Amino acid sequence: MRGGVSAGYWANRFGRKRTLLLNNIIMVIALAVEILSKNLKSYEVLIIGRFIAGINAGINTGVAPMYLSEISTVSLRGLCGTFNQLCITFGVFTSTVMGLNHVLGTDSHWQYALGFPALMVVWQLCTLSFCPESPRFLLIQRNSEEEAERALVWLRGTHDVSDEIEEMIAEREHAKHIKKFTVCDLFHTEELRTPLVICLAMHLSQQLAGINAVIYYSTSIFETAGLSESYSQYATLGTGAVNVCMTFVSALIMDKVGRRSLHLLGLGGMFIASYILTLGLIYDQYDSGHSWVGVICVLAVVFYIIFFASGPGAIPWFFTAELFAQGPRPAAVSIGVLVNWSANFCVGLFYPFLQEAIKAYSFIPFVVFLAIFWVYTLFRVPETKGKTIEEITAQFQTSVRYSPVPVTDEND
Known part of the structure; x- marks a missing residue:
């Protein structure tokens, strides 16, 4: 959250590429603190290390989609934005593998899992260093x-x-x-406020759909459905692999099908999968002992991940950069990332209590949110496929004050 809200400031001060490179310094510090916690036998030091790593992640999730959106052509903007999410899902899958009990999820080896991002730091320094800065910047x-x-x-x-x-x-x-743009203009000016509300709704639709309840607590969900601990871990690993594969498929079709269509498809599919998962958990709670109920719950989670990866997983991250011109874009991206991580924090913090309190009914709030966001997307979210930034921003303008190019009548 803290890193995300500062992303726009650093992107404007140092540039998109340079910010991403300098952000590696924060990650190196985080890694040193986390590994030090092992030697000091201090969970307080580990928490500090994770906090620093979170700042790095927040900056990355704000600046990377902005950079990719600005360097890509109109026809490849969706592909580039979705590949950003593909790398995130691959990272989640990799960390899931490392966290298995017989890999690095042990008392004596967990510090090596936390140290793995050091390889990513080296990789980015050896590759991004040769790439150009954003031409628009x-x-x-x-x-x-x-x-x-x-x-x-x-x-x-x-x-x-x-x-x-x-x-x-x-x-x-x-x-x-x-006039010089300020962050307050995002809220006070209609042609900026409208796309901002849409972007925030897109970010909230990703997090309040329950994806992180599935990602963080999928193993416990499967155990609740009757699977053993070992089988639950492998089922969680399978959902991670499905997430990577479907995000790759989404990247290939994003610029052909469109953002709005894929987001509607994803939210609708997640709604059905969440509803089936809830029914399975409720049935198992009152009539346990049926192995087929566990299979139904696993399949529901798998299909939930498939529909999430088809659109909602990637679209909110780069959609914000598409709806704003160069001036307000960094501020809008920062606010969007802040809201996304805030919702992520709330779901991750409160879902265990929700699960403990209402048990099998814990996914019902997500089912309701999915229905609300599907209706909102249907009636309020525009399609941006194949349009330039200027064409997209012109849809929201009630005056030409923030228009990057004059808007003229089609017949002029």
Whole structure:
């Protein structure tokens, strides 16, 4: 939460690429503190290390989708944004494997699992260092047309980038004639407030759908359904693998099917899967001992993950960057990440108490939220597939004050 709300500030001050690289310093500090906790036999030090690691994660989840959105072409924006989520799901799957009892989930080896991100730090330093900064950041915010053109040539693999350069120049020139943007404008200006509400609803639909209750507590959910501890761990591992595979499929079809359509499909499928899971848990509570109930619950969770990965897992992260122009984008992304992680925190903190209090009925709140967000998406969320940022932002404008390019009549 703290890292996410600061992401926009660092992205504007240092640039998107440089912020991601400098953020590795925070991760190195976190790793050192976490490993030190093992030697000191101090869980307080471990908590501090996890807190620092959380700041790193919050900054990454804000800046990485913004960077990918700004360097990609219109036709590949959904693919790039979804691949960001693919890497996250692969990380979740990897950590699940490491946490198994016969891998690194032991009293003597858990510190090696926490130290694994050191390899990711080295990987990013060896790869991202050779990538260019965001051309839009270089031209619009740093006024460096030459550097922006070099970056675009590198990214596109061609010297014919004049159209994109002219589009960014037009946005920069128009920005000179409008008042300086402030975060408060996101709430006070209608053409910014409307897309902000949509983005926050998208982030909330991802977290309040119960995904982290499934991710964090899937093993205990399976045990509640009658599976043994070992089988529950392997079932959890299977759901992680399904999440990775379906996120990859989603990346391939995102720019063909569209964001709104996939989000509706995902929320609808999650609603049905959650409803079936709830029925299975309730049936097992009153008439336990049937192995087929456990199978039904596992299948419900698997299908829940499939539908989550098809859209809601990836879309909220890059959708915010699509709905805002260069000026308000970092602030909007920061607020979106803050809300997402806040909802994540609430679900992770309170679900165990909810599960203990109402047991088999613990997924009913998520079923209700899924129904509400499906209706909201159907009537309020626009489709952004195949549209430029300027075309998308024009949908929300009641005046031309924040428009990056003048909006003219189709017949002019």
